[in-house]
Amino acid sequence: MERLASSAAIFRLSPAALGGVLDGSPDCVKLIGIQGEILYVNPAGLQMLEVESFEQVAGLRWDALLPTNTSRLVALAYGKAAGGETSRFRAFCPTRAGLPRWCDVTVSPISDDGGELQGYLCVSRDVTESHAAREALEISSAEIKHRLKNTYTMVGGLLNAFARGNKGTEAFAAAMTERLASLSTAQSLFLSDEAHCQISHLIPVLLAPFDNPGCPVFVDEQSPAIVDQGVADAIALVLGELSVNSAKHGALNHGGEIHVSSIADKGILTVRWKERALRAIRQRSRQGGQGLTLMSRIVRTRGGAIALEWHDDGLDVTMTLPFEESGAARPAAQ
Numbered sequence: 001m002e003r004l005a006s007s008a009a010i011f012r013l014s015p016a017a018l019g020g021v022l023d024g025s026p027d028c029v030k031l032i033g034i035q036g037e038i039l040y041v042n043p044a045g046l047q048m049l050e051v052e053s054f055e056q057v058a059g060l061r062w063d064a065l066l067p068t069n070t071s072r073l074v075a076l077a078y079g080k081a082a083g084g085e086t087s088r089f090r091a092f093c094p095t096r097a098g099l100p101r102w103c104d105v106t107v108s109p110i111s112d113d114g115g116e117l118q119g120y121l122c123v124s125r126d127v128t129e130s131h132a133a134r135e136a137l138e139i140s141s142a143e144i145k146h147r148l149k150n151t152y153t154m155v156g157g158l159l160n161a162f163a164r165g166n167k168g169t170e171a172f173a174a175a176m177t178e179r180l181a182s183l184s185t186a187q188s189l190f191l192s193d194e195a196h197c198q199i200s201h202l203i204p205v206l207l208a209p210f211d212n213p214g215c216p217v218f219v220d221e222q223s224p225a226i227v228d229q230g231v232a233d234a235i236a237l238v239l240g241e242l243s244v245n246s247a248k249h250g251a252l253n254h255g256g257e258i259h260v261s262s263i264a265d266k267g268i269l270t271v272r273w274k275e276r277a278l279r280a281i282r283q284r285s286r287q288g289g290q291g292l293t294l295m296s297r298i299v300r301t302r303g304g305a306i307a308l309e310w311h312d313d314g315l316d317v318t319m320t321l322p323f324e325e326s327g328a329a330r331p332a333a334q
Helices: 004-013 015-023 043-049 068-082 128-163 166-186 198-208 229-249 289-301
Strands: 028-033 038-041 087-092 102-111 119-124 197-198 218-219 227-229 256-265 268-277 305-311 314-322
Touching: 004 229, 028 043, 043 119, 043 227, 068 087, 068 102, 068 119, 102 128, 119 197, 128 166, 197 198, 197 229, 198 218, 198 227, 218 227, 227 229, 229 268, 229 314, 289 305
Parallel strands: 218 256
Antiparallel strands: 028 038, 028 119, 087 102, 102 119, 197 227, 256 268, 268 314, 305 314
16 A cells, blocks of 8 residues: 555545555556656556566656557657647557567546646556457458459469450450459458558549449549548448449449449548449349348448439449548559
């Protein structure tokens, strides 16, 4: 209780109140002084740090115990705390014994009654298992996409090889190879959950493989909004499913045209698909097909909505998705 008493004096809290709040937390809770020194670590935190007693870390600078990259994040968090902001980040935080550990870290300012900064409250939650699982999933996803890209290349090569010497089939093979390359490019947009996409780059790349003389796909006015990976994935799935459905039952199969546009307003992105075929649409869904259900589910998981309006000769789709604009977009895929 002695170390809590000294910390409570600095932060103007009673030792009993401070102990009751912090000792019961399952996360690693630290009170850090204005100079970055460790003033208190709760019992769960001592276990997470793999130290037997508080005395082993008392008075040490917390950022000095961390890897360089994590230490920089802590320094940035201290700077924001000086302005009254709370910072959150995920970082590599190995134990004192060297055991690898990933944590979600929150750094909040603690001020006195006059508003003067007195120190920091730092909470670290162990997310090592979920981070490892996510990393394994990303590696598997990248491997699948790499193999898929190789498959596109191999199929294109086989088409060109078998068509060589026949002018009619050479033209067909060249066109199909170009579409396979476009599909491969579209896949390359999705390599990391942390990636961001600019809508005006994303939608044209997704639709390029389906554009053809019998059914031109017009990419109309597009929003310059930048969206995160989750929103981009939802858009890609919906446009892909609509394209496949059109290739089976609609304009991409029977001829016609497709227009796709997007607009962003007050944090809501609206994507519109307008399809018109040269002949009446006889089948709007197939028995056992799950495409429309899948589209609705993935859009709902992103907090959005999708509306379908069928016509005798086509389909209008309006998809709305909330988004938070990012300051940096990746360049368009080449």
